[in-house]
Amino acid sequence: MPYFDAASAAPLHPVARQALLAALDEGWADPARLYREGRRARLLLDAAREAAAEAVGCRPDELVFTPSGTRAVHSGVSGALAGRRRVGRRLVVSAVEHSSVLHAGEAHAAAGGELVEVPVGRTGAVDPAVFAAALGEGTALACLQTANHEVGTEQPVAEVAAACRAAGVPLLVDAAQSLGRGPVPEGWSLLAASAHKWGGPAGVGLLAVRKGVRFAPQGPSDERESGRAPGFENLPAIVAAAASLRAVRAGAAAEDARLRALVDRIRTRVPELVPDVEVVGDPVRRLPHLVTFSCLYVDGETLLSALDREGFSVSSGSSCTSSTLTPSHVLRAMGVLSEGNVRISLPDGTEEADVDRFLAVLPGVVAAARDRLGAAPAPAAAPVDEVVVDALGKRCPLPVIELAKVIGTVRVGGTVVVLADDAAARLDIPAWCEMRGQEYVGEAPPHTYTVRRTS
Amino acid sequence: MPYFDAASAAPLHPVARQALLAALDEGWADPARLYREGRRARLLLDAAREAAAEAVGCRPDELVFTPSGTRAVHSGVSGALAGRRRVGRRLVVSAVEHSSVLHAGEAHAAAGGELVEVPVGRTGAVDPAVFAAALGEGTALACLQTANHEVGTEQPVAEVAAACRAAGVPLLVDAAQSLGRGPVPEGWSLLAASAHKWGGPAGVGLLAVRKGVRFAPQGPSDERESGRAPGFENLPAIVAAAASLRAVRAGAAAEDARLRALVDRIRTRVPELVPDVEVVGDPVRRLPHLVTFSCLYVDGETLLSALDREGFSVSSGSSCTSSTLTPSHVLRAMGVLSEGNVRISLPDGTEEADVDRFLAVLPGVVAAARDRLGAAPAPAAAPVDEVVVDALGKRCPLPVIELAKVIGTVRVGGTVVVLADDAAARLDIPAWCEMRGQEYVGEAPPHTYTVRRTS
Missing domain, CATH: 3.90.1150.10 (Aspartate Aminotransferase, domain 1)
Structure with missing residues (x-):
């Protein structure tokens, strides 16, 4: 039974499974304790941190393990923003970041901060010059993914990192989709990733913060993971995550x-x-x-x-x-x-x-x-100047189906007016026009879209 | 090799291990997805939630899984405080709560809130009347553990819960040390616990919030776990935690x-x-x-x-x-x-x-x-009125050892003055006096403790 949703989750890698089982026996104790079980757990934690740091390309003391990629992003964004509070409260992100980045940005905006979303082109990539231009006065942090999780497009991370460096702005790179596949582009200040994207178990993310980056962890903390990820370390899963990362990258x-x-x-x-x-x-x-x-x-x-x-x-x-x-x-x-x-x-x-x-x-x-859905279009005998389609209350894809059905009933040069209150219509009616070679005239609020027949 | 630190961590319960292995095969997919692997994961998550809710004594939709007991406490405290922000910003906790509760309280105080610590007696228990008296004007939340993690003393949770109910204050109960051992006392509004205290794996905590309790999750959230615990669910560990809880409580x-x-x-x-x-x-x-x-x-x-x-x-x-x-x-x-x-x-x-x-x-x-440490006291031949012991810069237990060595050199009624800047001296010198039947006269800042020989 083929499973084609690896970007959501994947079964545990055999190497991760083996490492997890071994670490359940050897690494269940508190690594902060001084007795033998604790020392053994500490050794495993240190080794996992070194392996992960090597894969990320950072020093072990720059990397902490978090309970998920989402938590790594949330902690990374809030800590970096707080660390540069004096510089300003502007947060610049691409419009296609993972929802964890956007949620962190929304929380920042709700607390009075400024959130700027850099638009992308039709392939889903940001333009480095547009990104650079967004790094205005008072920018505390910028965020960019290595590659998009929904469409796969790689972002120009190296170019954006250079622009951030020139502007003196730290860059958080969300490497969730790519860390298991190879090296991360140079130039990041903070990096977040998630183990269950590389065949590791759920429950493990990682956050790396370069030495010298101003960082002030937010919320309550404790003595674990350098004060950046409170709570008892999920050690067997961390060991499995590190083992899997190494194995996956080797192949x-x-x-x-x-x-x-x-x-x-x-x-x-x-x-x-x-x-x-x-x-x-x-x-x-x-x-x-x-x-x-x-x-x-x-x-x-x-x-x-x-x-x-x-x-x-x-x-x-x-x-x-x-x-x-x-x-x-x-x-x-x-x-x-x-x-x-x-x-x-x-x-x-x-x-x-x-x-x-x-x-x-x-x-x-x-x-x-x-x-x-009866989507086959049926041209009429006597073309007219204009047809109004009332698709109010109808959900995607019905508004576009209705549009496609009647386009043949208007003369070339005539128009179809679609009334549609489904949110997808704003995207799908222009997209339909482009795909079918018709002219998208525009939208008149509320919920009125006009299309001209050109062929 | 006997391991006597179960209150820190314990090896995975055999039932938990078995459940974990099964769930690694059956529960690795995203439970939010509609395809078969996702539906299977959703079934496991729902079953785990029902089992945990039954053990806690709440409805399944009142309970969410968090990445640790610490995170459950942090989210519970911050969410309950924010939910009652209009009532006031007073947070009342016992002085002997787990550090996760105290850290959450410190974060609240750092953000301008009020933190009140209710003192305990020599056994480590709060007095319900003293706790009740602390529930003053503008109290948003009270926190009390079921039992202390360092000395084992059970707290009078039912009595304190009654006082909270009378005062209209929600009570968060930290059941980390006791949930695996039996029912939680009635009357809580929020409850937090940690799976690796009951033989479950690390990486799983739980937070229950009674319907009707005002609760506003803080920080970025997503659609997972009712918006109260963002990030991909650690499902195999959750399944193992629920299985272990049931098994442990049965025995x-x-x-x-x-x-x-x-x-x-x-x-x-x-x-x-x-x-x-x-x-x-x-x-x-x-x-x-x-x-x-x-x-x-x-x-x-x-x-x-x-x-x-x-x-x-x-x-x-x-x-x-x-x-x-x-x-x-x-x-x-x-x-x-x-x-x-x-x-x-x-x-x-x-x-x-x-x-x-x-x-x-x-x-x-x-x-x-x-x-x-040469701790054997050696009485002198000719008793004197006063001896000054300079233990500045000496760490615990040396100040008390020095005191014990010279007490026999002063006459009955005479005094020993100990200069000690180790933080433990404030606790250990009075404790020594009580244990040895000597009189603790008091402390004169900075770092001067006076003891009178009475026997």
Whole structure:
């Protein structure tokens, strides 16, 4: 049963499992104690820290273990902001950061700080010059991911780091998606990552803070992890995380090349096999194992359920699969289609045959979902000047389906006005126009979108 | 090799280990996902929450899992304080709470809140009437442990809960030391606990908040654990924690009776076997498995090392074994001797023979340590009116050793003035006087303690 959602979580790496079992026996005691069980635990903790620091490219005393990648980001952002409180309260992040970064930014803004989101282009990457320009007066901290978790696009971290250095602003790099795959670009001041993205167990994140970076941990602290991550260390999991990181990185080069070829096959074949599909994210500067595409006229949840029945576990950034009723903030920031969105992230060891079977199954799954929603457009006999589509109260992908159904009923040069209050419409109606070669005239609040037929 | 520090950490319970291994296979996926691996993870998470809620005595939707007991306390305290911000900013805690509660209180005070510590008696218990009187105007939250982690004394939680209810103040109960041993007293509003105290793995705490208690989670949050514990759930560890809690509690009654008898033996025999010893904590209203005593004229670190060489792993609240150079805040609040402090907490399954071997070894270990420090008092030929002992710069237990050496050189009614800048002197000189039947006259700042010879 192929599992294609490695970017969410992956089964424990065999090396991690072995290390975890050994550390359950050897590393259960309090590493702060002086008796033999405590000393043994301390040795394991020190060794894990050294291994992780080597992978990160920092000194062991610059790195602490946290209970998750999310906690590493939260502690890193709040500590760095507090450490530079005197400089100012401006926090600059890319618009496509992981939600943990954005949540930390929202908490900062709620407490009176300033949050600036740097926009991205259609591939999902920031422009280093735009990022640099955002580093205005009073910037306490900037955050940038190494690669995006939803579309795989790599960010220009080295260039942005150089701009941050020039502006005297520390840069927190979220390396969650890439640390298991190879070296982190130079120039970061703080780095956060999450073990269960590299085959380690849940419950372990890491936060590295370069010596010399002003850092003031927020909230209550204790004597553990240099005062930066309170609470009893989750030592067996930490040991397993470090072992897994080393093992995964040792095999990364070969596996990445293999997965990159499989993803290239998906990127090429999906638009050939399925009509009205947009493959998003940078085709070259990208994570090797991750690809995302969106399908017009179909909702993400239906796709996911149908693929699940066929044995494929995938993820989606469509609004219709989340509890928030808004499309993924990443797709929104990129300005790309969000309906019928599918993210595939291949775990290490994914078989070529499973990818081929996915490609064989996908066209039928999409076609069936489209049929169910009656998505086939039917041109009318006598074209008119304007049609108004009332899709108020209808959820994604229905507004776009209604639009597509009637576009043939207006004359070339005529317009379709769509009334739609689903949040995804703002993204998906312009995206539909671009994909179908029609003109997006614009949006008139509230909930009115105008499209001109040009072909 | 007997390990007598179960109150710090314990090896994973066999049931927890088995559950952990199964959940590593079945529960590694993201429980928020809709595909089969995610649904399987969700089922495990729901079942673990139900089991934990049953043990705690609350509804499953009142309970969230956190990355540690410390994090549960931090989140519980800050969320409850923020939820009642309009009522006031007074936080009332016992003086002998776990450091996680005191650290949360210090963070609250640093942010402009008010922190009130309720004193304890010589056994370590609060007086419910004194606690009730502290619940003054603007009290947002009160905190009380079920039992003390250093001396084992049970707190009068039911009585304090009644007082809190009468005052309209929510009570956070830290059940870390007792949840694995049986039901929690009624009347709590919030409850925190830690899995690795009941044979579960590190990395799991729990926080229960009764419906109706005003609670506003602080810091960035996400959609996980009802918005009260951000970050990917540590599911295999959560499953193991819940399984262990159930197993441990099932056997608690029988094991507690057995351990209580072993601890009673230690409480009785140690003062018979070792001169100048004070056994602290309530002899009856106490945890079954924990006992603490302090030995005059010897430092805790020497004792710990010597016991470690004999194969016994124990803990100590003496200043000389910590990096802070101050004695345990619990012993300080109780006003009892801190030097030569030893805490023994027996893990489930401790053998009678190991306790007997400990009792056989201890007298020699203490005597050797005292010899090494030259602690034998030598009365002089011609008693004088006053002797001044300059112990400035000398660390615990040397000031008390110097005092004991010269007390015989002054006449009955004469005084010894001890100059000592070690923090433990403030505790240990009065404690010595009480134990040796001498009169403690008082302290004159800075660092001057006067003792009158009365026998």
